[in-house]
């Protein structure tokens with residue numbers, strides 16, 4: 300028996316919030332949402348009621364509070380008998396590795412290409428760190444798809460927490476362009492942004508009125 304509430308930030312900008320939300324959809328879990336608007340006095344005043352780190356996302360299940368997106372992904376998967384991870388042990392190990400890699404790294408990608416779901420045709424000048432991050436994403440997507448993806452369109456064939464972790468990355472390429480990605484990575488980006496289960500989040504992101512200026516980079 301679960302009683303889930305996910306506390307999230309703005310749908311357009313909060314990449315960490317999107318990750319557990321999309322896994323919840325793929326696992327078919329029922330979950331309430333509380334949205335706190337980032338960069339506002341109201342966020343600062345309210346987030347501490349839910350989150351010990353004063354950050355989102357936070358998952359509340361009855362008396363239990365889970366923070367940090369990877370821990371939330373693990374908890375959600377546990378609720379469904381580990382269904383958030385590939386069944387094969389080797390695939391599961393690599394899925395966890397790429398998930399940890401995203402959570403702990405890619406600083407240049409996160410700061411250079413902030414997630415901005417509704418924005419299109421943005422361009423950011425190249426720099427060495429950003430180009431290296433894009434090259435690593437290209438290799439990672441291609442490698443996972445080639446080694447583990449035969450059974451379906453996702454990184455490990457069937458949907459997993461790794462796909463949830465990289466969905467905001469796919470949205471970044473939709474916003475800032477696909478330069479630097481090869482065919483396999485481009486096809487995966489198209490799969491991820493075209494996922495019917497993410498469509499309600501995208502519609503809500505488009506309708507959000509808030510603009511966070513420092514996230515609006517790369518305008519023509």
Ligand SMILES: N[C@@H](CCC(=O)N[C@@H](CS)C(=O)NCC(=O)O)C(=O)O
Pocket residue numbers: 308312313314315316337353354355356366367368369402
């Ligand atoms: N390591 C955290 C990062 C969470 C995070 O940085 N969340 C941002 C929103 S995407 C946040 O809460 N920012 C508000 C703030 O720092 O005041 C996780 O994986 O959940």
